[in-house]
Amino acid sequence: MTLPLTPSQTVGPYFAIGLARRTENQLVPSGSEGAIVLEGHVMDADGAPVPDAMVEIWQADASGAYDGAFGWGRSGTDAEGFYSFSTVKPGSVDGQAPHLSMLVFMRGLLKAVLTRVYFADEEESNAADPVLGGLPEDSRRLLVATGDGGVYRFDVRMQGENETPFFTL
């Protein structure tokens, strides 16, 4: 017998008061050695920017280890629906291709959506990844951030033809 979980509710339009008080999108100082930029836009069903979303990431460090103290970040979106992180590219975890977990919250979303971000310049490990490989072939690209080396782009589309694949456990 387990206890019922506390249900989710929307983050609403005013979360910045409580959740954007600190700068939390710099997992490592931007421009530092090994730093990458992960950035993109959050868009609604009509492709319009979502200016009041909150994007959170969770990732392993460059060696592929999760240690708790490193790996979490949070970015709001601006008027153009744009978010940005300074972080490092995660190493491979348990034989999976390098990836980050991402949660997106916004007004109008009654519970967060969960997705994963892979990297376009990891073709070989992406091809062997069990999660990416578990998607229909034509939607795999929707989980892959484009770019190489320094700056990666990953857009989140809530709905529509190129709806981002979202996960549950």
Place this chain on the structure above:
Amino acid sequence: MIDPGTRLPSIADEDRAPSGDPPYLFPDYRSTPSRSPRNPLLILPRTLSETTGPAFGESAVEPDDADLTSQHAGDPLGERIVVSGRVVDDRGHPVRNTLVEIWQANAAGRYAHQVDQHPAPLDPNFTGAGRCLTDEDGHYRFVTIKPGAYPWGNHPNAWRPQHIHFSLFGRAFTERLVTQMYFPGDPLLEFDPIYHSIREEKARHLLISSFDWETTTPDWALGYRFDIVLGGRTATPTEAD
């Protein structure tokens, strides 16, 4: 671990159980139609990425963060309250040292946020944001003022019931929860589409705090208790999990 090339199973959002979570699409809440995903959700295997999460230490909180009435030069207007409770997992074990973040309107129902322009006064002595870590037994405690109800544009004469927003992390990133705490006896709950997006009445009631004599402090503040249960937000019940 599944083999590459094996399709991940998927589940339609409306078929998800046992969580009392609301669906993504709930048209009575008018912002949901254009912001809700429509494809079935893919069911992720539980790898380390799903079973780990950030750990926050004392550096995440400052001394005044848990007392929203002491963050400015003067006392905020409104009814001073103590909001406390226990964060546990679905087996009742305490979730220790987890970050709890709250935000809320002031006593007049106005948020200290530039988007909120409705004609109620701001309070120079109230920001409405707090943070704390749970203790060894999963307890948290905030001192604040009771937030006011406020109008919103969802439908004619729409008013949000009094509420405090809560954000929690738990032990894994997949246990992350953002929710809202309501107050007992609020007549607006019956008419609120956000509250009613949770389909089961029993699950909705989990978001209503209870008036609490134990934390009510004589001549100073009323106490409200809000306990929170965190767990992996699973698609289907799993045996002995």
